[in-house]
Amino acid sequence: MKRREFVRTAGLASLALPVIGCGSSWPRKGRRPNIVFIMADDHASQAIGCYGSRLNRTPGIDRIAREGVRFDSCFCTNGICAPSRAVILTGKHSHLNGVRDNAVAFDGTQMTFPKILREAGYETALLGKWHLKSDPTGFDRWTILPGQGDYYNPDLIEMGTRARHNGYVTDILTDMASDFLEARRGGGKPFLLMLHHKAPHRNWQPAERHLHLYDGVEFPEPPTLFDDYETRSGAAFEQEMTIRDHMTLDSDLKLGPPPARMDEAQRDAWEKAYGPKRADFERAALDGEALVRWKYRRYLQDYLGSIAAVDESVDRVLDVLDATGLADDTLVVYTSDQGFFLGEHGWFDKRFMYEEALRMPLVIRWPGRVRPGSINEDMVSNLDFAPTFLDVAGLGKPGEMQGRSFRPLLEGRRPGGWPESVYYHYYEYPAVHMAKRHYGVRTRRHKLIHFYHDIDAWELYDLEKDPLELRNVYGDPAYAGVRRALEAELRRLQAFYRDSDELARRLAEEDTAR
Numbered sequence: 001m002k003r004r005e006f007v008r009t010a011g012l013a014s015l016a017l018p019v020i021g022c023g024s025s026w027p028r029k030g031r032r033p034n035i036v037f038i039m040a041d042d043h044a045s046q047a048i049g050c051y052g053s054r055l056n057r058t059p060g061i062d063r064i065a066r067e068g069v070r071f072d073s074c075f076c077t078n079g080i081c082a083p084s085r086a087v088i089l090t091g092k093h094s095h096l097n098g099v100r101d102n103a104v105a106f107d108g109t110q111m112t113f114p115k116i117l118r119e120a121g122y123e124t125a126l127l128g129k130w131h132l133k134s135d136p137t138g139f140d141r142w143t144i145l146p147g148q149g150d151y152y153n154p155d156l157i158e159m160g161t162r163a164r165h166n167g168y169v170t171d172i173l174t175d176m177a178s179d180f181l182e183a184r185r186g187g188g189k190p191f192l193l194m195l196h197h198k199a200p201h202r203n204w205q206p207a208e209r210h211l212h213l214y215d216g217v218e219f220p221e222p223p224t225l226f227d228d229y230e231t232r233s234g235a236a237f238e239q240e241m242t243i244r245d246h247m248t249l250d251s252d253l254k255l256g257p258p259p260a261r262m263d264e265a266q267r268d269a270w271e272k273a274y275g276p277k278r279a280d281f282e283r284a285a286l287d288g289e290a291l292v293r294w295k296y297r298r299y300l301q302d303y304l305g306s307i308a309a310v311d312e313s314v315d316r317v318l319d320v321l322d323a324t325g326l327a328d329d330t331l332v333v334y335t336s337d338q339g340f341f342l343g344e345h346g347w348f349d350k351r352f353m354y355e356e357a358l359r360m361p362l363v364i365r366w367p368g369r370v371r372p373g374s375i376n377e378d379m380v381s382n383l384d385f386a387p388t389f390l391d392v393a394g395l396g397k398p399g400e401m402q403g404r405s406f407r408p409l410l411e412g413r414r415p416g417g418w419p420e421s422v423y424y425h426y427y428e429y430p431a432v433h434m435a436k437r438h439y440g441v442r443t444r445r446h447k448l449i450h451f452y453h454d455i456d457a458w459e460l461y462d463l464e465k466d467p468l469e470l471r472n473v474y475g476d477p478a479y480a481g482v483r484r485a486l487e488a489e490l491r492r493l494q495a496f497y498r499d500s501d502e503l504a505r506r507l508a509e510e511d512t513a514r
């Protein structure tokens with residue numbers, strides 16, 4: 001029997017006998033790997049060193065890429081927080097897992113990969129941002145932030161009990177993760193640890209020690225900071241997510257009072273950091289492009305400042321894995337629930353199917369399996385995470401999961417017929433930022449998007465000739481053939497994933513009535 005088949009069979013056997021743990025008696029050689037899944041919130045790959053960031057350094061995250069694999073074509077299927085999380089847990093698209101937007105509660109009775117791992121003998125733990133409204137299911141232990149949570153002195157809900165914790169959220173969660181790993185020194189059951197950071201979600205509050213990290217730094221501006229949306233559909237003109245008009249001075253850019261939950265020492269540090277910035281701003285009396293540039297710089301100082309602690313967290317988790325002897329038996333993932341606009345098209349936030357938001361950073365270390373320093377360009381998505389983690393544990397996926405395991409890619413093998421396209425569907429409209437409902441397909445070279453509901457508009461991009469997505473060629477006769485092929489691929493994917501225009505229309509009506 002091949003080793004992989006053996007592991008798969010053994011895994012299924014334990015599914016039938018969940019009481020008998022495979023823990024310490026499991027031969028080390030064939031031991032099922034632990035999984036440490038670290039996910040940030042809104043961390044764009046433009047702000048990660050190993051993805052070529054021109055803005056910041058991230059030695060902790062880069063360490064995973066250096067010792068593992070960096071995926072360069074990982075995409076999300078619905079680019080906002082709660083929906084991406086539900087896709088990751090279930091391996092199903094939003095219209096089937098029910099979490100189409102940030103307003104609905106996750107139905108925790110449905111199948112998720114942590115549940116399956118737990119039934120198969122894994123210990124499962126969740127720490128940090130959950131954001132799915134219903135209580136987590138499928139975890140032996142969970143400690144979550146209520147909703148978005150707070151950066152400073154946050155409340156945390158531990159298995160239903162809410163309490164305030166003093167300190168900075170990223171550090172508190174890292175301490176908990178570290179304690180969890182320390183307690184597993186010497187082995188035991190294989191485990192899944194999901195560490196979900198709140199950072200760098202809006203409104204981007206850096207840790208005290210990082211409040212001055214980017215003082216005086218001038219960041220390179222994206223070439224599309226002053227995009228005029230020429231050739232684009234009404235969706236680009238009618239959104240409300242520009243740095244110029246929709247980023248708030250008081251909260252987003254910290255010209256207002258310090259966060260209410262801060263203690264006196266934290267408030268003092270905050271004032272020292274933001275007081276002078278406020279004074280500069282008032283003195284300068286900026287407007288027009290100069291004001292946009294000032295806001296862009298202030299935005300990045302805080303966005304990148306709040307990433308600094310996340311990167312330290314990754315580094316610390318890796319150190320603890322080393323110190324506890326767990327590293328060799330542990331697959332470590334770093335990702336973000338989706339990307340983010342860092343001034344591209346004049347925007348912040350995500351939602352749109354354009355590259356900066358669509359892309360998910362994904363780096364994975366798996367000693368002995370993943371070749372260190374490898375780069376993978378095959379198309380994968382968050383839909384594939386659940387089947388992959390199950391496969392890594394030697395388990396098959398339930399038929400209802402729509403993703404595909406990319407474990408072979410981790411091990412340096414590319415199965416025939418690997419997908420060459422990704423399907424996307426965004427629903428949260430009308431809502432904050434007013435990004436219109438749209439679905440679309442991205443292939444290696446092209447992207448086709450259909451905005452619908454209170455608009456009926458198509459966009460087509462040639463990503464090779466137009467990587468910044470500035471020229472919509474949907475109506476260009478030269479692209480008629482490409483357009484037809486993409487439309488056919490889009491309809492094929494909709495049928496494959498059991499989505500349709502008719503369903504989209506019905507769900508829009510349901511959402512509007514809600």
Ligand code: CA
Pocket residue numbers: 041042080081337338
């Ligand atoms: Ca997010």
